Amino acid sequence: MINVLFSARSDRWPQYRQPLADAFLKAGLKVDLSCDHAPETVDYIVFAPGGPVSDFTPFTRCKAVLGLWAGVETVVDNPTLTQPLTRMVDSGLREGMVEWVTGHVLRHHLGMDAHITGQDGNWQPEIPPLARHRTVGILGLGALGTACALALRGLRFDVAGWSRREKQVEGVACFHGPEGLHQVLARSEILVLLLPQTPETENTLDAQTLAMLPRGAVVINPGRGPLIDDAALLSALDSGQIGHATLDVFRTEPLPPESPFWQHPKVTVTPHIASATRPDSAAQLIAGNILRAEGGRPLLNLVDRAAGY
Numbered sequence: 001m002i003n004v005l006f007s008a009r010s011d012r013w014p015q016y017r018q019p020l021a022d023a024f025l026k027a028g029l030k031v032d033l034s035c036d037h038a039p040e041t042v043d044y045i046v047f048a049p050g051g052p053v054s055d056f057t058p059f060t061r062c063k064a065v066l067g068l069w070a071g072v073e074t075v076v077d078n079p080t081l082t083q084p085l086t087r088m089v090d091s092g093l094r095e096g097m098v099e100w101v102t103g104h105v106l107r108h109h110l111g112m113d114a115h116i117t118g119q120d121g122n123w124q125p126e127i128p129p130l131a132r133h134r135t136v137g138i139l140g141l142g143a144l145g146t147a148c149a150l151a152l153r154g155l156r157f158d159v160a161g162w163s164r165r166e167k168q169v170e171g172v173a174c175f176h177g178p179e180g181l182h183q184v185l186a187r188s189e190i191l192v193l194l195l196p197q198t199p200e201t202e203n204t205l206d207a208q209t210l211a212m213l214p215r216g217a218v219v220i221n222p223g224r225g226p227l228i229d230d231a232a233l234l235s236a237l238d239s240g241q242i243g244h245a246t247l248d249v250f251r252t253e254p255l256p257p258e259s260p261f262w263q264h265p266k267v268t269v270t271p272h273i274a275s276a277t278r279p280d281s282a283a284q285l286i287a288g289n290i291l292r293a294e295g296g297r298p299l300l301n302l303v304d305r306a307a308g309y
Helices: 010-026 091-110 112-116 143-154 177-187 230-239 279-294
Strands: 002-007 031-034 044-047 064-067 135-139 158-163 173-176 190-193 217-221 242-247 267-269
Touching: 002 010, 002 279, 010 031, 010 279, 044 279, 064 279, 091 112, 091 143, 091 190, 091 217, 091 242, 091 279, 135 143, 135 177, 143 158, 158 177, 173 177, 230 242
Parallel strands: 002 031, 002 044, 044 064, 135 158, 135 190, 158 173, 190 217, 217 242, 242 267
Antiparallel strands: none
């Protein structure tokens, strides 16, 4: 029998209990899934921030900590976490992110806001360029960034992608390193941020890099709040350097009522919904990873502690 501890906020347990049980059964795993296994008996921890486990030291038998979220910044530096750590990059996360990003890129590309809010009886058609004449930049070419890049390329956008390390994505102009970042920024009429949150990526968009974008460019951030210097973004919006910002993630969440982002006419706020972990697809990945580990195969989505993701 494999003992699996579910460690997340208590309200998550009813959402995940049955999908996990079903996935374990389908995978042929004999699992005792619980929220209260004794630490020394636990073989695997299914983990999300806000749960009861913050000290991993007592879990002496634990073979891996399997994260439910794509981001691991709240736990990756925990000195007691010596077990292998995986993050969640499943089909549901990918599909949800692709749908959200594609929807908002098309919204800005087509100028839909002007039509949705009304034109006061003025018949003033403005024909947007075709997608092949619009450059979309994507910062971050991990699993989610690559999936979004390919989807946008499928719509015939001119897509440029940047990552800290060299990568290749078919049909996408790929850049890396500091000079590569500048090249992508200079051509991006719409910029999508999908970088992980690490000390190296904090304030990737600051006053200097925002100034490198074409004047009037749109910034879309479904990645992590600290990727952007908030004060620099507000200044760039006020000056017209940035035409609009659609933000799904913030340094403080929920976004405080006093935040200037709520009332700014050039900002769209969405409540961290770009891509949520869905219990059914997440459970299948968790079960698959345990099956791999029990069979002596490497875990999927293993976190690189040095890189922070």
